[in-house]
Amino acid sequence: MLWFAFRGDRLLVCEDAPIRVPLAGSPEELGLDVLFRWEIGALDGHASWAVEVGTDTEPPEGMVFRDLRGLFSGVDEDFFRMAGRAKQIVGWHATHRFCGSCGGKTEPAPGELAKRCTRCGMMHYPRLSPAAIVLVTKGDRLLLARSPGFPQGLYSLLAGFVEPGESIEEAVVREVREEVGIEVTNVRYFGSQPWPFPNSLMIGFTADYTGGGLAPEPGEIEDAGWYTADDLPQLPPKISIARAMIDDFVQRHDLDSKDLETPR
Numbered sequence: 637m638l639w640f641a642f643r644g645d646r647l648l649v650c651e652d653a654p655i656r657v658p659l660a661g662s663p664e665e666l667g668l669d670v671l672f673r674w675e676i677g678a679l680d681g682h683a684s685w686a687v688e689v690g691t692d693t694e695p696p697e698g699m700v701f702r703d704l705r706g707l708f709s710g711v712d713e714d715f716f717r718m719a720g721r722a723k724q725i726v727g728w729h730a731t732h733r734f735c736g737s738c739g740g741k742t743e744p745a746p747g748e749l750a751k752r753c754t755r756c757g758m759m760h761y762p763r764l765s766p767a768a769i770v771l772v773t774k775g776d777r778l779l780l781a782r783s784p785g786f787p788q789g790l791y792s793l794l795a796g797f798v799e800p801g802e803s804i805e806e807a808v809v810r811e812v813r814e815e816v817g818i819e820v821t822n823v824r825y826f827g828s829q830p831w832p833f834p835n836s837l838m839i840g841f842t843a844d845y846t847g848g849g850l851a852p853e854p855g856e857i858e859d860a861g862w863y864t865a866d867d868l869p870q871l872p873p874k875i876s877i878a879r880a881m882i883d884d885f886v887q888r889h890d891l892d893s894k895d896l897e898t899p900r
């Protein structure tokens with residue numbers, strides 16, 4: 637079995653490359669102090685488990701606890717997906733030990749990914765926070781922006797959480813208007829990706845610019861601009877949906893320019 641063991645936000649991985657989690661009969665075999673475990677599926681033919689270990693747990697020899705964000709470049713999508721699922725389930729367990737309604741202790745509800753309050757019976761499920769992420773185009777250019785928290789030089793797509801009572805398409809239009817002051821139309825679904833930092837579901841859309849001048853929202857957006865496919869700044873890692881959307885734009889642009897170059 638594969639053990640996706642988290643100490644807080646950090647995943648236990650073997651020190652040698654390529655990046656992998658320990659394969660063992662049980663986490664106790666590895667000397668881990670297990671607080672919680674939950675089976676999360678199969679990876680490469682091995683049953684896979686999410687495990688929460690105590691905050692003072694030392695890594696077994698030859699292993700190390702690492703931030704999942706730091707592993708982006710060294711893992712494939714299946715591994716990232718499974719590690720993200722483990723992280724979200726462990727994080728949910730760690731933050732729902734007590735009922736949010738009455739303060740009573742919770743216990744696992746048999747047979748489902750849920751916890752029941754031992755005092756009032758309220759059921760608690762893992763929280764998912766849907767977020768809209770959007771690639772806005774204006775002719776042959778796309779909109780990229782950076783938030784103050786981004787690594788230096790990095791630009792990405794606009795994104796924001798969906799608010800209660802709002803459709804995801806409405807969230808796209810509102811976020812773009814709030815963050816950079818422009819109007820968009822023709823909001824079309826691209827795809828989605830679980831994003832376990834801490835519990836987002838990124839839902840990707842493309843949209844067309846219709847009007848307004850770029851006016852980045854102070855405190856939220858440091859800089860925003862229109863970029864052509866052949867002149868892009870530093871982009872998010874390959875594993876992100878933002879990058880998949882930008883790569884798709886670039887590929888479509890390349891095809892368009894090849895069409896133009898073809899003698900007719």
Ligand SMILES: [Zn+2]
Pocket residue numbers: 735736737738739740753754755756757758
């Ligand atoms: Zn309760």
